[in-house]
Amino acid sequence: MEGIHEILNALYSDSHHEGDVLATIIHVEGSAYQKEGTTMLFRSDGTQIGMLSAGCLETDLSYRVQEAKNEGTVQTVIYDLREEGDLSWGQGAGCNGAIHVLLEPVDAFLHDHLGKLKCHLDNGKRVTMIKKMTNEFSVSDYLFVSDDKHHFGKWHGSVSREIKCLLNDIHQSFPKSGIKYVTELSSTVYVHSFEPKPRLVVFGAGADAVPLVKIASLAGFSVTVLDWSSAFCNEIHFPDADRLLVGYPSETIPLLQLTRADSVLILTHQFHKDQEILKYIKGEDLRYLGVLGPRRRTQRLLEGEAVISDISSPAGLSIGAEGSEEIAISIVAELIQQQRNKKQQKVMTCDG
Numbered sequence: 001m002e003g004i005h006e007i008l009n010a011l012y013s014d015s016h017h018e019g020d021v022l023a024t025i026i027h028v029e030g031s032a033y034q035k036e037g038t039t040m041l042f043r044s045d046g047t048q049i050g051m052l053s054a055g056c057l058e059t060d061l062s063y064r065v066q067e068a069k070n071e072g073t074v075q076t077v078i079y080d081l082r083e084e085g086d087l088s089w090g091q092g093a094g095c096n097g098a099i100h101v102l103l104e105p106v107d108a109f110l111h112d113h114l115g116k117l118k119c120h121l122d123n124g125k126r127v128t129m130i131k132k133m134t135n136e137f138s139v140s141d142y143l144f145v146s147d148d149k150h151h152f153g154k155w156h157g158s159v160s161r162e163i164k165c166l167l168n169d170i171h172q173s174f175p176k177s178g179i180k181y182v183t184e185l186s187s188t189v190y191v192h193s194f195e196p197k198p199r200l201v202v203f204g205a206g207a208d209a210v211p212l213v214k215i216a217s218l219a220g221f222s223v224t225v226l227d228w229s230s231a232f233c234n235e236i237h238f239p240d241a242d243r244l245l246v247g248y249p250s251e252t253i254p255l256l257q258l259t260r261a262d263s264v265l266i267l268t269h270q271f272h273k274d275q276e277i278l279k280y281i282k283g284e285d286l287r288y289l290g291v292l293g294p295r296r297r298t299q300r301l302l303e304g305e306a307v308i309s310d311i312s313s314p315a316g317l318s319i320g321a322e323g324s325e326e327i328a329i330s331i332v333a334e335l336i337q338q339q340r341n342k343k344q345q346k347v348m349t350c351d352g
Contacts, residue, residue: 003050005197005220007041008118010049011111019044020106021065025052026076026190027179030097037177037192044069052101056081061101068103076137077101100179102131102190104139109154113144120146121196124261128171129153131190133179139190145171197222198287198339201256203249203277204268205232208292208324212265214240215332226252227268249277263288263335265315275301282311288338290315290331 011017023040025032033053040050040058042065048058057079064077080098104110120127125147132141143153145167151159166184170191177192200216202209205227213223217240224243227233233246245252258264264286266274278291278301290312291298298313299305307313316330317337 004039004117004194005121007039007049008114008121010041010043011106011114012118016044017106017111019069021069022102022104022106022110023052023061023065024102024104024192025099026102027100028097030081032081032097032099035177036179052099057099057101061103065103069105072105072107074102074104074138077103100137102137102139113142113152113154116152117144117194120150121194124196124199124259126171126193126195128167128175128191128193130167130170130182132185133188133190143167147171196261198335199224199262200335201226201258201262201264203227203264203266203274204292205229205237206267206269208327209267210237211325212267212328212331213238215328216335217241219332219336221263221332221335224256228273249273249280253277253280258284258286260285260287262286263290263338265290265292265331267292267315271297271301275303278302286310288312288335290334292327 007022011020021042023042025034025036025038028036034051038050038052040048040052040061042048042062048062052058052061060079061077068075078098078100081096106114117127127144127146129142129144131139134140141153141155143151143155143159143163145151145164149168151164151167155163162184166182171193175191175193179188179190181187182189198221200221201224202213203226205225209225213225216223222242223238223240224245225233225238225241226245226247226249228246228248230246233244235241235244238244245255256262258281264281266277268274268277274291281289282302289310291301292315293313295307295313298307298311312334315334316327317334319326319330319333321327321330
């Protein structure tokens with residue numbers, strides 16, 4: 001999942017941002033450890049958040065970041081990992097590509113706009129960004145647009161209706177991140193869409209939900225846990241959960257406002273409660289609906305009806321998982337698979 005959420009949380013956990021530098025992969029030729037859109041934050045105190053490689057670039061980048069910080073300028077660094085000479089980056093890296101990394105000191109303007117980005121993402125809105133590049137691969141202008149067509153950024157001169165329409169069109173097309181030439185702007189731009197954290201709703205606060213919530217959170221999901229027992233559904237058992245709802249299904253489900261971007265997992269281990277939950281939500285348009293336990297149990301939950309393809313039962317990829325930790329891994333792997341498949345379908349639909 002996108003590392004931008006961790007970066008934004010770090011930027012706004014305190015008011016100090018002077019000396020911070022944002023590093024972003026904007027173009028890859030050949031293969032690389034990470035793709036376009038991957039972002040890393042170098043903080044003024046020396047800490048680093050995120051990764052751009054398997055560790056082979058970060059040390060050199062820290063020196064380049066210091067240069068960008070001292071000069072106060074946006075610049076692009078190119079690492080060619082394809083050569084294998086002694087003086088090349090290919091030596092021992094095991095990669096076969098060239099990586100273009102954009103370095104941006106976080107000034108007051110960028111800090112303010114990243115704050116707006118965080119607000120939209122936290123509210124479940126996807127945001128697309130274009131950065132207008134100079135011939136030296138610096139950034140002259142940039143704009144963001146959210147799902148609700150809110151525009152913000154730093155643009156020289158007024159932002160015309162044509163530019164807003166162009167950005168809206170790019171946003172709706174689910175663009176692949178990277179560098180491209182835009183005729184309407186007579187300029188090369190870097191394009192990237194930021195996705196809000198995908199939400200995982202977990203019904204059941206038993207012991208097997210604990211590793212599931214932890215692993216899902218580490219994988220980038222915003223996790224909501226629901227259970228009728230406050231003795232289990234609490235911060236002590238689920239410190240990684242973003243939201244905890246205590247109450248019976250009839251009380252808590254209306255509070256969720258489920259969307260087609262949400263994933264839901266049912267594992268209360270109470271047959272009648274599972275049945276009640278499934279009746280409430282089986283008709284919802286969800287990204288994923290999983291039920292823990294054997295498929296024949298799910299069929300009993302459905303009162304003999306066939307288990308439709310929209311319900312994953314048993315939940316999780318078939319990897320021969322044993323124990324709560326391995327089962328949690330298999331479920332999170334299936335959730336990630338669903339995320340990727342849905343995203344690819346969107347891109348194919350727009351391109352097709």
